[in-house]
Amino acid sequence: MNETKQPRVGIVMGSDSDLAVMEQAGVVLDELGVGHVVTIASAHRAPDLLRAWIRKAETQGLRVIIAGAGGAAHLAGVVASETLLPVIGVPLDSSALHGLDALLATVQMPAGVPVATMAIGKAGAKNAGVLAARILALHDDRLAKRLIEYRTKMAQDVEKKAKDLEKRGGAKRTPGFRPASDPAS
Numbered sequence: 001m002n003e004t005k006q007p008r009v010g011i012v013m014g015s016d017s018d019l020a021v022m023e024q025a026g027v028v029l030d031e032l033g034v035g036h037v038v039t040i041a042s043a044h045r046a047p048d049l050l051r052a053w054i055r056k057a058e059t060q061g062l063r064v065i066i067a068g069a070g071g072a073a074h075l076a077g078v079v080a081s082e083t084l085l086p087v088i089g090v091p092l093d094s095s096a097l098h099g100l101d102a103l104l105a106t107v108q109m110p111a112g113v114p115v116a117t118m119a120i121g122k123a124g125a126k127n128a129g130v131l132a133a134r135i136l137a138l139h140d141d142r143l144a145k146r147l148i149e150y151r152t153k154m155a156q157d158v159e160k161k162a163k164d165l166e167k168r169g170g171a172k173r174t175p176g177f178r179p180a181s182d183p184a185s
């Protein structure tokens with residue numbers, strides 16, 4: 001989608017080394033036609049910068065924040081402590097512990113300060129984009145329609161892969177199984 005729209009989602013990450021993974025959230029939001037802004041602002045290395053960005057995010061009308069970080073990943077938690085906007089955390093695999101450290105640091109928030117924590121890495125970044133869109137879709141019927149289309153396309157892609165595999169002779173069809181799009185087979 002190429003429409004210029006009011007950004008509704010803020011994507012923040014701890015380092016430029018996180019970008020290759022975190023850009024997946026932006027790709028999904030683009031596909032769904034959701035305007036977003038992206039920045040780098042570390043909770044540990046640049047806390048004042050992070051706080052200033054959160055204040056700006058609130059005043060510019062962002063509705064959801066996606067925060068991705070690796071290692072001792074306090075970014076999403078600090079954002080959640082500074083704003084009432086919903087925060088989605090993405091733990092990243094950028095240390096010797098392969099993201100398990102970031103997962104635990106992001107998910108184990110104290111009661112009262114929630115971070116919706118996604119899977120480690122690219123799947124988590126993509127799902128952060130989808131979840132942000134689902135939150136916004138509560139008040140946006142057109143976006144809800146695009147999310148239904150997104151889900152339908154995923155199912156079609158899986159079905160196509162199954163058919164391609166069968167064509168190549170790589171899979172035997174389960175007796176009695178009929179794909180929805182192929183009722184006569």
Ligand code: RP5
Pocket residue numbers: 013014015016017018042068069070071092094
């Ligand atoms: C974290 O430390 C960042 O989110 C990143 O995942 C990790 C490493 O950062 P760099 O040393 O590559 O800047 O704060």
